Amino acid sequence: MNAVMPQSTSAPEQGSSAAVFAVEKVNLLGMTRPELEQFFEQLGEKKFRAGQVMKWIHQFGVTDFAQMTNISGKLREKLEKVAEIRAPEVVHRNYSKDGTRKWVFRVGDGAGSLVETVLIPANDKTGARKTLCISSQVGCALDCSFCSTGKQGFQRDLTPAEIIGQLWVANQSYMEDVPVAERSRTVTNVVMMGMGEPLLNFEPVVASMALMLDDFAYGMSKRRVTLSTSGVVPMIDKLAETIDVALAISLHAPNNELRDELVPINKKYPLEQLIPAAQRYLAKDGNESSRKHITIEYVMLDGVNDKAEHAQQLLKLLKDLPSKINLIPFNPFPHAPYGRSSRNRIMAFQKTLSDAGFVCTIRQTRGDDIDAACGQLVGQVADRTRRAERWQKKVASQQGEILRTQGD
Template structure:
């Protein structure tokens, strides 16, 4: 945050002195929230401190959710004073939050200075045999440039990439939301899983997303398992290969169509990286297996659009497309948004689609619809709060003119 300090410059002129106000801009404070451990270690060295201070501060920030340096009791008072002068721990501003009756939580954050821009984060709880999980869907960009035809976020256009502190800040706020009234010494990390599946295409904001995932995996921060951090992409093939070299996390593909002709319309990036290239990249990613099982399979996401991609022949095409790719398929009932030219596939059709894939040997699940009462589908609420581009207006015009894919017959 920039601040201004007024100083006095005294000029001697004969027996009298004249004071002239001079404005001096101070250096913005360094936000430690989005810094990885190597970055923090390098930063502390610039302060003349030992590198181990980085681990101490990371624990205070990401495990005890402390933003006041004065509360960091295992750090000397002198260092705390120095950090207070030059640093801050600042998460994105929460401008809206809503907690669903089914346990789903949703936040809208303002990022940037002044009026800024808005992004969303959704937390979805689920009961399992092994206990309760809390999965956080994190955004990586303000809006999205890919403009998938069924996606609410894409209709808002692309504004900018999020910074590491804006990305990891979403995880910080979600954890802190369960710990606000808990004494610092008793606080714990509540989010069990992260999916980079919110607003934006993560692989088009590669460096910031990669840095944030390193923090998620770091034992001095969130200490999450590689299997519990998932990056979802629409199919930026070169970056999938780069991801395989840089980190070991789970991979999900937003597929949504089993053939190039249909996918070109639903997911336009397919025109640049068609299915043959995409599936080959997924196979290469799995081949670079880590010590854990994060790469044993790819998760295939498939939104069910009534009459568009839910016919029996589409299921058969899926079977052929994925036959040599270890994968789990997640069928997603479509979440309608204003002016969307699609409808959700019927429950019976989704179940029939699932049965065809399961009978062919695939693990295929149907995503439970959650948070409908708080517009929990990605992009819905931000679209209502602030449409900052003309893309939504243009989309509405296209729908009215009928120049989009409508349900096919037969």
């Protein structure tokens, strides 16, 4: 995104021959530091103003230029006329009994579409670690069979302001009653693992992650910003060339036949391409602290991918890929074609992997009382793909068949 000065548009005032000039204000929220530097240079200001304003926006949560006290009054007046700091609209928020927080944002004009964001605090006494699961698209362009988000179809990519705005709002939720001078950043970890496939919205996602890493914005460690992908192989390589963050792969199956069913993008980028791409990502020169291993996400589906032979296949698949494996108990959604693996089955699967030397954890289900658990983010999508419509027809047909069978 280039930082371009807003254009004035003129139209005759009703009942008068005088022209009225309206200025479309530039939203500074999603701008990276180079973009903000360009913006201020276009205003005739020094580039260092960008860092000052970034701190006010992202570290102190200030949206009123009048409160930016280390900026001259003249510049503040100028900014009021041409710029704004606007996060996506929060239409709903819900805080779980386990500390999980979920926000629903309206994006787009008019009724727009809805996207969801979830914050998960650490499950310990301090609760110091707070991980935010951020959405990157309105709906999802992919259609993984076990994910409720995919059943909503797809509308569009989110803008950088809509992506980083989710982090801004989450931080603000802990600072609302704190004086500006005493505010501090609260979210410690970010995972690009909400609605959408991040690598299919590459530029806005990378710009947002650059803000997360920037010391003038959120100043997060590269190890604490993770991008999760279903396996868009060419974009994994591009990511390695562009930014240094942690990488997670939504694997969910140890062989191509099963993964074709669960994660359809595997038909285009099968495991023979995906695993080498992950190895190249780790091998890329850069900050080794964020590239010591790949996180493998594996949702546990009863009788589908949780058998002993699947664990053995997974060991063989990952033997040359430094990995941390995260087993995720399936979170059911209405009419889901799968069930959750039993606790005993998950524990046995974990033991096989751990005994072979892998770090293997079981993700604790959090926020399911507010539909904020993994795979449950749905939102409300003005679906361009008509996938939601087809899914609803399929469900209705299956329900009708069940009723007919019961009536026979």
